[in-house]
Amino acid sequence: MLSPLDPIALQRLLDQVAADAPSHFGEGKVADYIPALAEVPPDGFGIAICDVQGNVYSAGDGGKAFSIQSISKVINLVIAMQRLEEDDIWTRVGREPSGQAFNSIVQLEVEKGVPRNPFINAGAVLITDILVSRIMSIHWVLREQARRLAGNPDINFDARVARSEMDHKARNASLAYLMKAYGNLQGNVDEVLDLYFHGCALAMSCVDVARAFAFLANRGVSPLDGSVVLAPHKNRQLNALLLTCGLYDAAGDFAWRVGLPGKSGVGGGIVAIVPGQMSICVWSPRLDTYGNSVAGLRALETLVNGLGVAPLG
Amino acid sequence: MLSPLDPIALQRLLDQVAADAPSHFGEGKVADYIPALAEVPPDGFGIAICDVQGNVYSAGDGGKAFSIQSISKVINLVIAMQRLEEDDIWTRVGREPSGQAFNSIVQLEVEKGVPRNPFINAGAVLITDILVSRIMSIHWVLREQARRLAGNPDINFDARVARSEMDHKARNASLAYLMKAYGNLQGNVDEVLDLYFHGCALAMSCVDVARAFAFLANRGVSPLDGSVVLAPHKNRQLNALLLTCGLYDAAGDFAWRVGLPGKSGVGGGIVAIVPGQMSICVWSPRLDTYGNSVAGLRALETLVNGLGVAPLG
Amino acid sequence: MLSPLDPIALQRLLDQVAADAPSHFGEGKVADYIPALAEVPPDGFGIAICDVQGNVYSAGDGGKAFSIQSISKVINLVIAMQRLEEDDIWTRVGREPSGQAFNSIVQLEVEKGVPRNPFINAGAVLITDILVSRIMSIHWVLREQARRLAGNPDINFDARVARSEMDHKARNASLAYLMKAYGNLQGNVDEVLDLYFHGCALAMSCVDVARAFAFLANRGVSPLDGSVVLAPHKNRQLNALLLTCGLYDAAGDFAWRVGLPGKSGVGGGIVAIVPGQMSICVWSPRLDTYGNSVAGLRALETLVNGLGVAPLG
Amino acid sequence: MLSPLDPIALQRLLDQVAADAPSHFGEGKVADYIPALAEVPPDGFGIAICDVQGNVYSAGDGGKAFSIQSISKVINLVIAMQRLEEDDIWTRVGREPSGQAFNSIVQLEVEKGVPRNPFINAGAVLITDILVSRIMSIHWVLREQARRLAGNPDINFDARVARSEMDHKARNASLAYLMKAYGNLQGNVDEVLDLYFHGCALAMSCVDVARAFAFLANRGVSPLDGSVVLAPHKNRQLNALLLTCGLYDAAGDFAWRVGLPGKSGVGGGIVAIVPGQMSICVWSPRLDTYGNSVAGLRALETLVNGLGVAPLG
Structure with missing residues (x-):
């Protein structure tokens, strides 16, 4: 059912998502419970995808390191x-x-x-x-x-x-x-x-995070080096846990809107998994009241609809 | 990625699951908060599958009506x-x-x-x-x-x-x-x-329930008559909700073990959805402390592993 | 330790308390959860005392019936x-x-x-x-x-x-x-x-309420007719319960400020007991956020200080 | 209403209470959340009274130091x-x-x-x-x-x-x-x-505790040396707080049974105040499920009834 993604189309989609991000820069606020996070410039945006062949696509500040926090x-x-x-x-x-x-x-x-x-x-x-x-x-x-x-x-x-x-x-x-x-x-x-x-306090970029969690989309095998990170049944269990519990009190809403296993951090990063296809990482520091990146959530919704990825049908 | 299921192998798997069910008949107890439910003989078991072509497979008491309760x-x-x-x-x-x-x-x-x-x-x-x-x-x-x-x-x-x-x-x-x-x-x-x-108080059999919810596995379209029950995006949202909230306080554990959208009832029925493939309904009246059918849950675990269906990877 | 109260001084104190009450008429609001209570004119005030000899003193609208509600x-x-x-x-x-x-x-x-x-x-x-x-x-x-x-x-x-x-x-x-x-x-x-x-929905005046509960100040014996309402140990127990639980979530504050067993109602009435001496009833419809009469509470504080009654020392 | 206490009768009452205490030694258990408390021999009992003239009466282990804990x-x-x-x-x-x-x-x-x-x-x-x-x-x-x-x-x-x-x-x-x-x-x-x-971890005896808190019974003035510990209105407020909050989740029950301001500790001590008359301290290490001394509570009930002290009527 899933055609191989066209690299040019995929890159174009990421660029478009990155170009749209600034329209959400007015919403939400940067985490301020520790000074070191409060100093981050609020209006950045990055995105990266790593597919199950290990190909990486990114846009915006996808290569810029941020504090991964709860990720x-x-x-x-x-x-x-x-x-x-x-x-x-x-x-x-x-x-x-x-x-x-x-x-x-x-x-x-x-x-x-x-x-x-x-x-x-x-x-x-x-x-x-x-x-x-x-x-x-x-x-x-x-x-x-x-x-x-x-x-x-x-x-x-x-x-x-x-x-x-x-x-x-x-x-x-x-x-x-x-x-x-x-x-x-x-x-x-x-x-x-x-x-x-x-x-x-680990500092990683969207590219780093997308690559790091690509194994979750690949039945537990890292597409970078072919190593087994988790056995397939454990990998599926971890994805299930990410889907039901990954976004705190907004887990249900994230499942409803995005429909993917995911995990967010108050540094503004969110990682999401499309089983069998790819991992995605977005980053933008302004958070909603649940502590999730505002522009990041919007970008994921757009991306998921644009890609037509839907493990839940 | 998903090969068409072999009807004979599928029927054999269901028969085997039904044959194994009695080994769990000692565990759990029938809902007793209303007399009409407490009278149900505790040791029945039924199962049915409806695939996205509308083919139905069943075993045990798959055709016997039960009280669907929360379903x-x-x-x-x-x-x-x-x-x-x-x-x-x-x-x-x-x-x-x-x-x-x-x-x-x-x-x-x-x-x-x-x-x-x-x-x-x-x-x-x-x-x-x-x-x-x-x-x-x-x-x-x-x-x-x-x-x-x-x-x-x-x-x-x-x-x-x-x-x-x-x-x-x-x-x-x-x-x-x-x-x-x-x-x-x-x-x-x-x-x-x-x-x-x-x-x-609706009385339906496993076959009824599996057929009724087959649209959830088929992007919102009933495989029985081709009618659109829900638009695709609503269908996906409902599956997401079933995955995060369908089994009360055991939703996380069900996602962990079975990894499918599902809904249980204290009449002993559980329905589960394999997006893109099939709906499954099991029934057995003895419940665990969360109000979910003991033998039903075991049967679903066995079935999911046997079929190798895993939308979450 | 307690001198018999001088009737003239007592009446003068009540009159003064009643005269001061209007200074609190701006505060709080009338119970509005049922229409019949919401219609009560907000700015009334009444007070009555019944001592253990059965003598009654009152001021303001002490004779006007109100809805006793939780009393x-x-x-x-x-x-x-x-x-x-x-x-x-x-x-x-x-x-x-x-x-x-x-x-x-x-x-x-x-x-x-x-x-x-x-x-x-x-x-x-x-x-x-x-x-x-x-x-x-x-x-x-x-x-x-x-x-x-x-x-x-x-x-x-x-x-x-x-x-x-x-x-x-x-x-x-x-x-x-x-x-x-x-x-x-x-x-x-x-x-x-x-x-x-x-x-x-019982409609009683401050005088009615003060007389009705005078037995609580008199070791269980009604000073009106000498009948035993409660045995002495039960009477003490009821006073203890009124002191610890009589004013909902403000019971501790009432004990702190007034130091007497008491019970309030959202009709604006409050009854308080001075063991061995008297019962007191105040009424004024505007309530604080805990559902207790604002002017009533103030009047009780003034009265208790003026009378020097202090069972807790 | 309150006759001056007869010293001989009072001492006799204390002796009797102390003699009765062992009948409760089977109930409750010693606090064991820290080793130093768990080692205390479980079956001791002490009692002491300090009246508002500063006279002290005691019985049992009234002079033996214990850990006052929450007192x-x-x-x-x-x-x-x-x-x-x-x-x-x-x-x-x-x-x-x-x-x-x-x-x-x-x-x-x-x-x-x-x-x-x-x-x-x-x-x-x-x-x-x-x-x-x-x-x-x-x-x-x-x-x-x-x-x-x-x-x-x-x-x-x-x-x-x-x-x-x-x-x-x-x-x-x-x-x-x-x-x-x-x-x-x-x-x-x-x-x-x-x-x-x-x-x-202050180690004090029943006599120490009764003397220390006698000011609460004496409108804030220590009967030992005549010094003002608290102004009268603060003294009354503190007694009110002890009555409504002194025994944790059993405060209401203590008010019901004993009817006095009091404070307990998991070392087995309880102090109670009879305003205008005396302070009382009892000690016995076995605790009920609320963390209050079993034999201590019984002794206080007996004593209060025997003395006929009842500030709440």
């Missing part, structure tokens, strides 16, 4: 899914959408310290706790994973962002200590948060 | 999506997963009478309220819709079930009155509930 | 405490403050249909359910109780208010049906609400 | 009420009962970091934050306050308990960081908790 939660989870048994992970974190806007901590108390899924902050911190306790040199492993997936040895942590996050750790520390009070989080809270914030 | 929420929503403007629907009910197990009424109060999505009870009652106020002879319209979608003029309400539901209306009445207190539900509560319970 | 919850509870065993009451309703502003229904679901105390709406409806199921001719009994306690045979239900409440029953119906869903409320919801709304 | 919250609040303006305190912490058993952190998030009252953990930590930021040498000030109020220069922190609390700080740290995330808690979390835990 790092997927990298952390992939490491956990690669190296640990299912029970080591899924007895300590759930796989259900989180539901309420105010729920991070409410739900965590009602459900006795077990976070709903690995993509809300509490769940991502818990995954980090698992990594810290199980994997040696985990900071190094995390950075290597990002570099290898993206095929870019220059990817690095933005130390200033990581430090700024730690200086404003209060809410995440509250979540972490609550999980520790329930005995679910086992490590030292500051150590766990340090790794978590370093992941958030 | 009727999809029929109600389809009527609303066919006949009403988007704003008439989506300003009064959300499209997000509901998150917490205890949330039906908690969330409804926190969010001031706007239910999270059309598949939790509150949202389904609200959709019924919209139908009652906008559509003449709506009981008749609803039954005709079920008959026409399934191509079976003998489908009917089970009056005894509908009456039994009304006799035990307390929790749904509480939800309805709370939405009325917030001004979101506008009709007479008992009239609205009467329609809602009649939908729940 | 009727105390009358209902007194009937229950007089006629039923402790276990018939306190196994079905708690005795703890309710805490959260939005909690009526949230808490009721979390705590499985057992309301926190008899003075939040859910608890008062539950007490009414107990009365309906246990006491013959309960509408008549309720009116007689109000008449006998106040020594005024002309007290009556305001039928228009009762009907208006029933027409806007949605929120209370929601609470009632939720309790019924949990099996705690046992009667017919509409019958129970009919009694509940009739209690709310 | 220290009252000492902290008294320091704040003595030295700071009302607005410095009550804009940052409420004065309402907290309501739900699970609410510490739920409510804190719903109400954006403002704790309900100074006696739940979050509120007490917040009061400590205020003290830390405003008062020099606050550890020293706190210990001096305890010593001066009780007239016992030997009162000290139990360093082992304080350290053990810090080692198990997770839940309180979670509350503190959440309040910090909302900008309400301003200091360094570990510093604030260090003071908080030192207060909890």
